[in-house]
Amino acid sequence: MTEKKKDEILYDHNHDGIDRRGFLKCMAWAGTGTLCVIQGGVLKSFALDRNSDPGGAAAKGELSFVQLSDSHMGFNKPANTDVAATFQAAIDKVNGLATPPEFLLHTGDISHLSKPEEFDAVDQMLKNTGKKTFFVPGEHDMLNDDGKQFMERYGKGSKGSGWYSFDKKGVHFVGLVNVMNLKAGGLGSLGHEQIEWLEDDVKHLKSSTPIVVFAHIPLWSVYPEWGWGTEDSAQALAYLKKFGSVTVLNGHIHQIMQKVEGNVTFHTAASTAFPQPEPGKAPSPGPMKVPAEQLRSYLGVTNVNYVQGQHALAVVDSKLG
Amino acid sequence: MKIRVSIARLAVPVLTAAILLFGAAKSSMVVKAQQAPAASMEVKIDNFSFGPAAITVPVGTTVTWINRDDIPHTVVSDDKVFKSKVLDTDEKFSYTFSKPGTYPYFCSVHPKMTGKVVVQ
Numbered sequence: 001m002t003e004k005k006k007d008e009i010l011y012d013h014n015h016d017g018i019d020r021r022g023f024l025k026c027m028a029w030a031g032t033g034t035l036c037v038i039q040g041g042v043l044k045s046f047a048l049d050r051n052s053d054p055g056g057a058a059a060k061g062e063l064s065f066v067q068l069s070d071s072h073m074g075f076n077k078p079a080n081t082d083v084a085a086t087f088q089a090a091i092d093k094v095n096g097l098a099t100p101p102e103f104l105l106h107t108g109d110i111s112h113l114s115k116p117e118e119f120d121a122v123d124q125m126l127k128n129t130g131k132k133t134f135f136v137p138g139e140h141d142m143l144n145d146d147g148k149q150f151m152e153r154y155g156k157g158s159k160g161s162g163w164y165s166f167d168k169k170g171v172h173f174v175g176l177v178n179v180m181n182l183k184a185g186g187l188g189s190l191g192h193e194q195i196e197w198l199e200d201d202v203k204h205l206k207s208s209t210p211i212v213v214f215a216h217i218p219l220w221s222v223y224p225e226w227g228w229g230t231e232d233s234a235q236a237l238a239y240l241k242k243f244g245s246v247t248v249l250n251g252h253i254h255q256i257m258q259k260v261e262g263n264v265t266f267h268t269a270a271s272t273a274f275p276q277p278e279p280g281k282a283p284s285p286g287p288m289k290v291p292a293e294q295l296r297s298y299l300g301v302t303n304v305n306y307v308q309g310q311h312a313l314a315v316v317d318s319k320l321g
Numbered sequence: 322m323k324i325r326v327s328i329a330r331l332a333v334p335v336l337t338a339a340i341l342l343f344g345a346a347k348s349s350m351v352v353k354a355q356q357a358p359a360a361s362m363e364v365k366i367d368n369f370s371f372g373p374a375a376i377t378v379p380v381g382t383t384v385t386w387i388n389r390d391d392i393p394h395t396v397v398s399d400d401k402v403f404k405s406k407v408l409d410t411d412e413k414f415s416y417t418f419s420k421p422g423t424y425p426y427f428c429s430v431h432p433k434m435t436g437k438v439v440v441q
Binding site for chain 1: 369391406425429431433435
């Protein structure tokens with residue numbers, strides 16, 4: 001049984017035809033699997049369950065892709081003794097989407113200990129999607145070799161420690177690396193060279209170009225006490241101020257969190273391996289043990305839809321179980 | 322002249338004896354130091370922290386970090402004096418501090434984790 005809800009614009013404080021409060025309300029439903037699409041200024045939401053068809057013409061965006069994150073291949077402690085099985089469940093979820101994604105983004109911590117066999121396992125399993133995956137590294141992917149392996153495997157055509165950009169259907173994607181050269185007591189860090197490259201990279205784009213930035217550690221200050229933030233992200237975001245739609249996709253914290261600030265929508269994905277506690281709710285940000293039958297409800301993938309001509313991208317999270 | 326010669330003659334054996342005695346004394350001192358066990362200290366890594374976070378040790382101490390956390394960590398000196406490989410649960414890293422000084426360090430995977438070794 002499909003259910004279609006319709007919300008007209010109720011609040012338009014910025015006078016730009018975007019009902020942010022309605023959008024935020026809709027995004028709050030995202031945990032239950034709701035697709036929010038802005039079409040012609042009107043916010044529409046569709047329940048995303050097995051029987052509904054959000055891939056129908058009314059909801060189909062021009063571009064659809066999936067974000068996976070924090071697979072930690074190689075982790076085998078009580079929080080999840082089989083991360084390969086849950087990663088496979090995530091892939092099955094991707095393959096089962098009504099609207100197949102055009103490609104995947106992996107926002108890092110692909111491996112747990114930067115071991116070749118861990119990267120190999122992830123690559124092998126991703127082959128089953130039949131889609132290309134774009135990667136950015138997490139700190140777990142840079143162990144022992146300062147990211148040499150990561151660069152060899154996933155960094156072709158990238159600059160510096162692995163940053164790059166590409167375009168799909170008029171959307172400009174930017175992959176950033178904020179896990180290199182971390183300083184004692186510090187947060188994630190982009191570095192001067194990368195930030196200057198970003199300025200140059202987006203300089204000539206029209207302000208109507210939708211931008212998607214993806215990086216491992218959150219680019220906003222989620223919880224600095226646990227290192228959940230990037231010390232120089234403000235500079236980078238300043239270079240994106242002119243754009244009408246910026247979507248920032250991150251991982252690292254192993255839970256879904258979102259924030260809208262002006263034209264920027266920040267979103268962090270769940271891990272496919274294990275959850276972590278909410279900020280300050282535990283003595284440390286390590287793997288959080290949950291009852292075995294609940295584990296998959298804490299893990300997930302993120303589906304993103306873009307409807308050409310509209311402002312924000314629709315970001316939808318689905319749990320693994 | 323006879324006196325000078327005799328003093329000179331005495332000087333050599335006296336000097337030799339002095340050298341031998343000093344040498345012997347030195348060797349016995351060295352032997353004593355070798356008999357005392359070299360100092361060692363353990364730092365446990367758990368719950369995203371080094372425990373104890375700040376330690377003071379004598380020169381020559383070998384500090385061993387052992388990871389008891391369920392997530393990997395590293396031990397990296399701020400001033401690039403020492404750097405461990407990634408340590409998974411139950412893995413160890415040791416470093417012998419042969420020079421006095423203050424050695425702040427952190428975990429390069431979780432840079433909020435910091436510690437300090439003071440060597441006196």
